[in-house]
Each structure stands twice: as C-alpha cells, then as structure tokens.
Amino acid sequence: GQNIDQPTEMTATEGAIVQINCTYQTSGFNGLFWYQQHAGEAPTFLSYNVLDGLEEKGRFSSFLSRSKGYSYLLLKELQMKDSASYLCAVKNDYKLSFGAGTTVTVRA
Amino acid sequence: NAGVTQTPKFRILKIGQSMTLQCTQDMNHNYMYWYRQDPGMGLKLIYYSVGAGITDKGEVPNGYNVSRSTTEDFPLRLELAAPSQTSVYFCASSQAPPPGQGILDPPGQFFGPGTRLTVL
Numbered sequence A: 001g002q003n004i005d006q007p008t009e010m011t012a013t014e015g016a017i018v019q020i021n022c023t024y025q026t027s028g029f030n031g032l033f034w035y036q037q038h039a040g041e042a043p044t045f046l047s048y049n050v051l052d053g054l055e056e057k058g059r060f061s062s063f064l065s066r067s068k069g070y071s072y073l074l075l076k077e078l079q080m081k082d083s084a085s086y087l088c089a090v091k092n093d094y095k096l097s098f099g100a101g102t103t104v105t106v107r108a
Numbered sequence B: 001n002a003g004v005t006q007t008p009k010f011r012i013l014k015i016g017q018s019m020t021l022q023c024t025q026d027m028n029h030n031y032m033y034w035y036r037q038d039p040g041m042g043l044k045l046i047y048y049s050v051g052a053g054i055t056d057k058g059e060v061p062n063g064y065n066v067s068r069s070t071t072e073d074f075p076l077r078l079e080l081a082a083p084s085q086t087s088v089y090f091c092a093s094s095q096a097p098p099p100g101q102g103i104l105d106p107p108g109q110f111f112g113p114g115t116r117l118t119v120l
Helices: none
Strands: A003-005 A009-013 A018-025 A032-037 A044-049 A053-057 A060-065 A070-075 A084-092 A095-098 A102-107 B004-007 B010-013 B019-025 B031-037 B043-051 B054-057 B064-066 B076-078 B087-094 B115-119
Touching: A003 A084, A009 A018, A018 A032, A018 A084, A018 A102, A032 A060, A032 A070, A044 A053, A044 A060, A044 A070, A070 A084, A095 B031, A095 B043, B004 B087, B019 B031, B019 B087, B043 B064
Parallel strands: A009 A102, B010 B115
Antiparallel strands: A003 A018, A018 A070, A032 A044, A032 A084, A053 A060, A060 A070, A084 A095, A084 A102, B004 B019, B019 B076, B031 B043, B031 B087, B043 B054, B064 B076, B087 B115
16 A cells, blocks of 8 residues: 655745655655645646655755655745645656645745 | 646536546657545546556546547546545646666656536
8 A cells, every 4th residue: 555644734934944754655666756736736746756865956855765765855945936735756667646745835 | 739738627517427537648658647636635546548548547446437549638537427526637647768767767747737526
C-alpha cells in the first residue's frame, strides 16, 4: 500500500521561509515529485528528487532521504502568489501516488 | 501546443445518468492518466494507459471505464452516475524517458485544467 503524509496547513509571512515535510511508506520508489496547485487550477510541476540530497531551483528547494522515507520542500522569500496547495507525490514505475496536500497561506 | 485539454469544464448530472469526460493531448505522450480529487484530499488514480490499446486500473476504478484507441485521446466514461462520483477530475499525460536516460530526467506528468462534476 501507499502512505504519504504531509501537514494540512501552514501559514507564513511574506518574505519568510517555509518548509513543508513529506514522509512516505510505499511499495516501490522511483522518485519523488512536488507539485503546486492554486485553488481551482491543475497541479503544476515544481521539483523532482530521485537521489538523496538537495535540489535547488531558484526560490524553491527540495530534499530527499530515501533511507528515512522523507522529503521536504523549502520555499524561500515567500511571495503572496506562493499561497497555494503543495502536493508531495511518490513515483512507482510510471504511476504517481499523492499526499493530501499542504495549503500554504502567505500573509502580508 | 495546447498541451492537455479536457471537456467539459463543468457538468451537473442526475443519479443514474451517464457521461463521457474527454481528454486530448498533443504532445505525443505515451502515458495518460485519469485522477479524481475530492476536497482536502490528494489525487487518486482512477485508470491509466501506457499506450494506444492498453489500459489498466488505478486505485479507484469502480464506476468508471476508459478506452485508448489513439495516442491523443483518453476518454473516461461514467455509466451510472452516483453522488460519490462528485469530484474534480484531472487528466494527465507523460512521456516515457528514452532508453538509458532513465532516472535523472524526470518524466513529469502534465495536467489538464480539470472537469468539475456534480452528481445530484
């Protein structure tokens, strides 16, 4: 079975840093994705980790530890437009299993 | 490229009615997927296809059917709509990585805009 856990909600101030944790227990692992989903819209790809360590893409970074079944998404220099849901997804072969998502609210 | 397109955007059905949700992609992707997303929940895989003529069940296939007669199209059929099928439906597609390129090149999934379905 697939079990992917992430916090339901987080709130932070504009300009701050927020870290969204994701833990997983899955029957297979071929990589971990983070998607951003604004309300009423489709998910869009943010990052991908398949090897342990940190991947940095501008203001967004993602970390993976396969031995711990753990990943985090780091959002730096938060902007109002970063208010969205962030979905952690584990890839097994060519299928994705998603967590329930973390709603991030950025306040001025 | 239009990417992944879905129709309709919104639909209200009565219990027992049937309908087909359309999904088309113009990226020549092999893999296509149907998900449903309930409020406050993650996406659940309904059906997927690895190429024309090949489909398989995901986590929550009951009450749905699919077909894949062409690479571009992957329609989802609801035969007897039930209130439990009220949800937002997303279609997605991805390309298989070239042989040998594998793990470091993420075959990310591209999502359509979604269909919001209400069954009353």
